Each structure stands twice: as C-alpha cells, then as structure tokens.
Amino acid sequence: MSETHVIGIIAGNGIYPETFAKAARAAGVPRLVAAAFTNETDSSFAGEVDEIAWFRVGQLGKMIKYFTRHEVTRAVMVGQIAPKNLFDLRPDMRTLKMLGRVKERNAETLFGAIAEELEKDGITLIPATTYLDDLLPAEGHIGGPQLSDRQQEDARYGMKIAKEVSRLDIGQTVVVKKGTVLAVEAFEGTNEAIKRGGALGKGEAMMVKVSKPKQDFRFDVPCVGPATIETASEAGVSAIVVEAGCTLILGKDDVLDLCQSKKVSLVARSGSNSG
DSSP: OOGGGEEEEEEOBSSHHHHHHHHHHHTTOOEEEEEEETTTSOGGGGGGSSEEEEEOTTOHHHHHHHHHHTTOOEEEEESBOOHHHHHTOOOOHHHHHHHHHOSSOSHHHHHHHHHHHHHHTTOEEOOTTTTOGGGSOOSEEEESSOOOHHHHHHHHHHHHHHHHHHHTTSOSEEEEETTEEEEEOOTTOHHHHHHHHHHHHTTOEEEEEOOOTTOOTTSOOOEEOHHHHHHHHHHTEEEEEEETTTOEETTHHHHHHHHHHHTOEEEEEOGGGOO
C-alpha cells in the first residue's frame, strides 16, 4: 500500500487526535491506523479510524510492530500524555534501550528518540500540524474582549519571558500580571500552570504560550482548546496570548463561544515582536 494511502496516528489525550483524523479524511487519506493509550486516549476515537490497538505508555516495540504489520510508513504524534503516566512508565525492552541513550529527559529529547526508533523501521514521523494549517491563527484578535493597553504591555512582556523559558526547554507557557511572572510551566503541563498563576492573579492574570525557538513541529506543538479556556476562566485568567502561526486552536468554534461567554480574551502575537 502506498504511503499516501495510510497514516499511523500515535494518539494521546484530548481532542487533537480526532481533529487530525477528520482533517486527514477531508484531505483524502483513506486509511488511518491508530495506536491508542490506556487511560489516555478517548475511547470514542476508535470511530474515527480504520484500525486501532491499545497500548500502555512505554510499549514502543509493540507499537512499532503493530504499525509495520499494517504497512504504516508515515505516522503523526497528536495529543498529550499526562505527566503522571510518564512517571508510571513500564517500558518494554526497546523503550529501555532508547531511554539508556537519552541523557537529558525532556519532551524534545524523548520524542526525538522515539522518532529515531520509528525511522529504524521505515516509519517517518510527519509534522503534527499536517492538514491543520487553517487552525494556525494569524497575528491579531481571535476571540473574547479586546486587550486593554495594560494587557498589551503584559502580552509583550509575557511573550518575551515565555520565549526565554522555552529556549531553556523548561516549558512553553507563563502566567503574568502587571509585569510580574506568576507561574512558569514545567513538567506539570499547561493547565496546572494556569491554575497556579490564576490563583495568584485574582482575575487579572494573563497566560502566554509560545513555540520553542527551533520548534520541531513533529511533536509538542503548542495547542489551545476548549479545555484551556474553561481552565483559564475557572482559575481567574482573563486573557490568553499565543504565538501567531505556531499554535493550534483546536475545537475553534467552541473556543470562540467560550471566549465570548466566559469573557476570556484570545489573541495571537508574532514571536518576533517579543523583545
């Protein structure tokens, strides 16, 4: 079977896997083969693909054999794996050997190592933004209230700090208020950083999310979805700023409705204007 006729989907949690599957179908991909993860991937995702098998996080060897059996030569990594499940990793032999070669264990090195293992078996990891260009917003206002002058200042400041934090490969999100950093995302993930920062911001906090300076769009692509807006609203974060052209807006219609009803501003800024 030609590589243009089958794509393997390494599916984490959230709506990203479903979003990708629908976009791939719309682009004419007739066969989708999914590797899903227990306690991560939504069970309803099975209805979006032609083949699906369930794995524990860490069963890399088994997953690669599954893809090979179904003639997958291109695969995409979409959706996150909860940090708690990464700590509860029960790796197979192939994963153990891979981890033994990785000295610094962050998202970029771990996912990069997985990509190398896939390549050894003839499976190329394609960009996680494939078929999703229309979900990468251009610079400007996206939804919710317009930013005030004070918030515009915070947006510039937050973008500068977030870019530096991402350069150091700590995280890609910061929460700021009136020129002060309230929270920095690390391994715990975006939502936990939002909650910490929002609690300190008392309704006036701003979340800023950016790409890494040399973002590998095969994995760890910045995303904002309905759950992000809900979490921000509940935490007292009144504005979200993302990097234009580098951040996926998943479930866009729901995101826009939530921004309006929850009064959460959503804006895209150029990363090059972060100085």
